[in-house]
Amino acid sequence: MEQAAPRQDSKGTGGALSKQAAAWFLRLNDPACTDEDRRRFDAWLGASERHAEEYRAFRRLWQRLDGLGEDGPVRRRRAVGIVGFLAACALLLGIVFAGPRPAAPEQTIATATGEIRRVTLADGSIIDVNADSRIAVSVSDDARRIRVERGEAVFVVADDSRRPFEVLAGAGILRDIGTTFGVAVENGLVSVSVIEGAVEVRLPETGAKATVGGGERLAFSRSAISPPERFDGEAATAWRFGRFEFRDTPLHEVVHQINRHHARPTELADPSLGRLRVSGAFSIADRHGLLTALEALYPIRRDERGEATRLARAER
Secondary structure, three states: OOOOOOOOOOOOOOOHHHHHHHHHHHOOOOOOOOOOHHHHHHHHHOOHHHHHHHHHHHHHHHHHHHHHOOOOOHHHHHHHHHHHHHHHHHHHHHHHOOOOOOOOOOEEOOOOOOOEEEEEEOOOEEEOOOOOOOEEEOOOOOOOOEEEEEEEEEOOOOOOOOOEEEEEEEEEEEEEEOOEEEEEEEEHHHEEEEEEEEEEEEEEEOOOEEEEEOOOOEOOOOOOOOOEEOOOOHHHHHHHEEEEEEEEOOOOOOHHHHHHHHOEEEEEOHHHHHHHHEEEEOOOHHHHHHHHHHHHOOOOEEEEOOOOOOEEEOOO
């Protein structure tokens, strides 16, 4: 039997929240679970720390029940039986499978290679979206929620105590505490860079938390948050103003940034070149000038033959 997504209710009693957590667990483990269900689960999970606590508690209960007794096929039959029993209880209690409530409209903002966009929300918040990035924006009467699906964005958040400003990225939920901050999603890692104010980072699945202050950044995966470290906010966000500012930046990262903003690929013929450290300020639009400077300042030669620019080690 296909289950509808649980109702969204952030004001429920402890018992109601426990039932919602059970319903979401069942839904996420149902083969019929959709991407929209998972997005709504992320929103429910991030709406309150109590939601995350109840979900973790139910997951622990499931793991204990599933771990009892037999191995192999017997255990799998037991697990199926447990799911069926819990689903039946949920239906009898009339708690969860009543169909989704309408959600706030979601606007998707996607940028192409070389495209930088500035978006101003109705509340006055500003979002700068870097090239080759994709975000989704949802603003309602009681919440402002952004999902960073790919790439990088910087948020300048307007003060509105009635509507929390949250960013969902990877396995984490970020809550603004009056701030300007950036979020980048790359190869399964999320980095959070705070220019001004502070941001709270939570991993609902593990309960891990951290607060990032102005001039600090950290990274997180599905299971862990790195300690905050100091960083140069002006250099890191110079792309917003059409500039690359590299401060002892590995060449492989420089090449990555060039490719984000220009259609003709740049490649490293020798991977060891990627460890060279680059410093300097350059116009994003002037790809030729940047590559010429790299040739002049570093042991690099450029080969423009073929469909890509190849950077090789120069013999000097």
